[in-house]
Amino acid sequence: MALHGDLFSYPLPEFLQWLDSSRKTGTLQLSWEAGERKLFLLSGQVGATAAEGLRGRVARLLTLSKLASGTKVLAGFDELARTPDVDAAFDIHGIQARWIRDLGREELFAAMTDLTIAGRGTFHWTEDADRSGEDWVPSDMGIRELLFESLRWVDEQPDVDKALPIDALSVRALAPPSPSQPLMHRIILGLCTSPQNLGRLRLSMGVSRSSVTRRVHELLRSKLVEVDGAPQVEADPVAEMLEKGAVLMREGQYDAAGIVCASLLASDPADRRVREFARLVQREHVAALYSDMPPLMVPLMIHDPQGQALLKPEERQIAGLVNGTWDVSTLVLASPARELETLKTLAKLQRMGLLQLVFPR
Structure with missing residues (x-):
């Protein structure tokens, strides 16, 4: 079965919800002014994403941050043509596969955010999930996580734009990158040891403006960078708790993530970010329990x-x-x-x- 349409008549979040509820397997192709993106789905999981030049951008990011050799990253991608095991393909070349997945996820979050805000573009859905010949990168996440995180980015984008309104702002790291930090934070801190113009930073990284500004905003909020001319940014306790809850959920600690949800809902039940996260945690917890206790047992x-x-x-x-x-x-x-x-x-x-x-x- 194939479906075609535009994202004005059928908004992207609603289409993703349909794909999730029906546990679809296939390929979702999204096209808009910024280009084309493909999502490869298996039973409601986004196993990979593809876009023109995506593997090259991933290799460049890891090279710029001095975390890996771009040649070895590309060799790892070539290995994927011979083995379906992503970890093995990159381990052979001394590359941590989680870095590759993290950057694939980052690309998806930014693309879904940009498309949701723009409300334009077209989609094409087919049940053919063949990746051969595509410039794909593994992402390995559920549609629900993708939907929640991109909607959270959309809700918080006005705060990001208010703090970082123009590309001429200069960003300087106040702390060195650390292995304990998220990968995009490590990359930006490594590139901003000396002041970097926000626009040049974005262009050198080759990623979406929404991705770079969001991550710089998070670092600004954590007092890990300074941005000349940017207003003082105070920590958003709700955003911080949601980020911690998302980490707990990815680690399978659903009860702990549920406690985070309960406390946030009690303080502000009207916050859409909190409501979406609560639904996400419950659905993922139910899915995990059914995997241990199949419905027909x-x-x-x-x-x-x-x-x-x-x-x-x-x-x-x-x-x-x-x-x-x-x-x-x-x-x-x-x-x-x-x-x-x-x-x-x-x-x-x-x-x-x-x-x-x-x-x-």
């Missing part, structure tokens, strides 16, 4: 009165629904609790040795 309770006595009343109620016949999906529908809470309870019962999963008869 049948739970069986193991008789252990002492263990069951440790359960909370609401957990015992869910445990009481386990009858050896209903599968996980049926139990979720029958449970009075929300889907996430039901799955968490089943996972807890499994960890406690009170429940085992068997294949349906």
Whole structure:
């Protein structure tokens, strides 16, 4: 099945939500004034992105930052034609594959932000996910993460533009780059050891203005750079907590990320960034639980009165629904609790040795 359209009639965030909810596999091609971008999807995951000259830009960025040799980066990309293992392809040449993925993700966040703000362009969707012959870079992220992060960039772009309104501003690093910092922060700090004009910095890096200005704004907020003529930028506690929550989610610490969401929602339930992040965490947590407990598997309770006595009343109620016949999906529908809470309870019962999963008869 193929779909064509324009991003004015069918806004990009809505189209991404449709692709996510239907867990699509295929290729999304986006075209606008800035060029063309392709996203390669596998069951709702963005495995890679492609654009003209993208691999060369990644190699140049890592060379400029002195993190890797551009020749070796390009050799790693050539290796991808012989092996599907991204880590192995770059390990052979002494390159950290996570740097390549980070820059692929950065390209996507910036492109989705620019397209959402512009509200122009066209899309073409096909269920053919063939990457051969494309200038592709791995990104490995869920559509939900891409959607949340790009909408967060869109919401915060006015603050970035207010602090960095023109390209003539001069940026100077106040601290050296550190391995503990995000990759784009390390690259910018390395390039700005002596003052750099913001416009020249952007052109030398070869990336979107929205990407460079956002990262400079984050460094300005963290007091790691100074920008001549820029107003004083105070830390945004909500943005900082959302960034920490996103790290927790990527590490699979969904309960901890949920706590971050709960505290932010309690303080400002109207903040769209917070609401979107809360939905993202819940969906990713549910997806992770289903991967450990497939919907068609049948739970069986193991008789252990002492263990069951440790359960909370609401957990015992869910445990009481386990009858050896209903599968996980049926139990979720029958449970009075929300889907996430039901799955968490089943996972807890499994960890406690009170429940085992068997294949349906």
